[in-house]
Amino acid sequence: MHLKVAVTLALSLLVAAAPSANPEPNVVHLQKRSTLVKDGVVNAAALRAHVDRVTAKIHRGFDNFERNTGAPHPDAPSASERAKRATGKVALTDDDAELWFGGVSVGTPLAAFTVDFDTGSSDFFLPATSCNTNCAGHTRWNTAASSTAKSTGKSFSLAFGDGSTVSGTVFTDTVNLGGLTATTQSVGSSTKYSTGFALDEFPPDGLLGMGFEQISVFGKNPVFQTLVSQGKTTASEFGFALTTSGAELFLGGVDTAKISGxxxxxxxxxxxxxxxxxxxxxxxxxxxxxxxxxxxxxxxxxxxxxxxxxxxxxxxxxxxxxxxxxxxxxxxxxxxxxxxxxxxxxxxxxxxxxxxxxxxxxxxxxxxxxxxxxxxxxxxxxxxxxxxxxxxxxxxxxxxxxxxxxxxxxxx
Structure with a gap:
């Protein structure tokens, strides 16, 4: 079956509120937030910080790939090159200046959150109720209120380009994305957010990675792969149309109406x-x-x-x-x-x-x-x-x- 998650996209500099109940089946409404350009003029500091953030993410992926597979990624730089790169980093002041985000629900009963959809990473994390570092203003995930949330006892830490981290404990819980429900999905309960995930820089509550397990910090299936493995959609593909109007994320196939040729x-x-x-x-x-x-x-x-x-x-x-x-x-x-x-x-x-x-x-x-x-x-x-x-x-x-x-x- 082909199940659609559509995106109604608006350019917004405002903090997104938690998503309300949506009467449309399999639909997630998203917003796009940008601080890279204001009144037609670029924010140079934000641009530089964004490049640093992306580079740090790629290096995390290299580390996770080697830990999960037992072999270095074939395109990873040498240890000496990476050590050289680690010096002279520019501190991030606008950690994720432009991103796509929308709703997801977690737990039993389901609680609503907003997340950044990111095909360049593979883990899903949210701020914990106990988080008091850079979590103010975000909707926090109360694992104690979910009857299906279970701690794995495994801690995690994701390093960012400014030397700060997102860290916490990995849980499993029920995750509903656009009406598709994954059970025993790995989700990070973050007790500490990096500076780049503070509310004024990062409006969503958390991040939902859509890469492969091999670059996962948790070493577990990302959400979409869990949906596929549990038979929630028979088509193992998803599509993005990142357009200024009518944009969408389509799960379980592609939206042929969006494609020409x-x-x-x-x-x-x-x-x-x-x-x-x-x-x-x-x-x-x-x-x-x-x-x-x-x-x-x-x-x-x-x-x-x-x-x-x-x-x-x-x-x-x-x-x-x-x-x-x-x-x-x-x-x-x-x-x-x-x-x-x-x-x-x-x-x-x-x-x-x-x-x-x-x-x-x-x-x-x-x-x-x-x-x-x-x-x-x-x-x-x-x-x-x-x-x-x-x-x-x-x-x-x-x-x-x-x-x-x-x-x-x-x-x-």
Whole structure:
């Protein structure tokens, strides 16, 4: 059966209230929150902090993969490279500046929460009633009030780019996502939140990872895989349409009404992240960057790439400038009056990034230079690209768990 979780999306800078009862079956209403741009001008500190957060998340995934599988991830950097990367980190002041979030219910009886849906991680956690560090204003999960909540006795800790952590104890409980119910699902009861999860930076109550078990801190099935394994949906795929209106997350298949033409699939090369091969980057009809490994990540706002490849891309774009002194290392600007159309080739087909999504905003009020949504970063191990929302807003993306592949299609 194909079960739908639709997203009604609104751009909001307000703190989201806990979701009310929804009369529509299998529907979760989401909001999008952004502080990366205000009045058409980028928030440089927020952009830099977002890149640091994403890099830290990828490194957590490397650590979890090795612990869960007994072997290093094939694309992880060497120990010496990682030690070098760990120095000189910029403290996060705007930890998750742009994200997609919506409702989920946990426990018996069910209690409602909001979560960030993140295909770049694999664990689900909420703030505990005992949390008194950065949890103020969030709806807290009272495990004692749920007859199905059971402690595993296992503690967890997730380190973030500023040196702070989210930590607590892993429980199992009933989880209802869009009318689909998973039982004995692993959920982290967080007794401490990192600074980036404080309410003014992170409106949702928690985070729901949609990657694979191999990069889970808990070492357990993520929520969607639990739904599949328990037979709650026979189609082992979910789809995202991250558009400014009518956006949705569709569980148990894809929403064909959102797709124009056929879907192009490309295999997951190493199960853990949603990791695929990107064949090249095209500008003005010419491939300016060659193939490389890429992660498809709804939890990343930008397109982040290897610094050499990103520099090569901007070198091909007339009028582009290195913005390391105005925005930060790895950032570039392009003329606001001629935003380029850049395409990414996946599975033999090129998918364009529209100028509207490529353009993050002006460097400063009145500037003729706008910040590009493709950013360079050295801390990705052997990964060449992270395809975040700047790319995903232009396509319908299918995450096929059962066949370990990712599909891309033009939006209807």
């Amino acid at each position: 056929t879907t192009t699939f490309t295999p997951v090369t190493t199960v853990g992240f949603w990791q695929i091969t990107l064949s090249g980057v095209v500008f003005n009809g010419k491939t300016v960057v060659g193939s490389g490994s890429a992660i498809v990540d709804t939890g990343t706002t930008l397109i982040i790439g290897d610094t050499t490849d990103v520099a090569a891309l901007y070198a091909a774009i007339p009028g582009s400038q290195n913005a390391q002194n105005t925005v930060g290392a790895g950032f570039f600007t392009v003329p606001c009056n001629s935003i380029p159309t850049v395409s990414f080739t996946l599975g033999g087909k090129s998918f364009p990034v529209s100028p509207a999504t490529f353009n993050l905003g002006q460097v400063s009020t009145g500037s003729s230079q706008c910040v590009g949504g493709v950013v360079g970063e050295n801390g990705l191990g052997n990964f060449k690209w992270i395809l975040g929302d700047v790319f995903l807003a232009n396509v319908y993306t299918t995450f096929d768990v059962g066949n370990t592949r990712v599909g891309f299609a033009a939006l209807a």
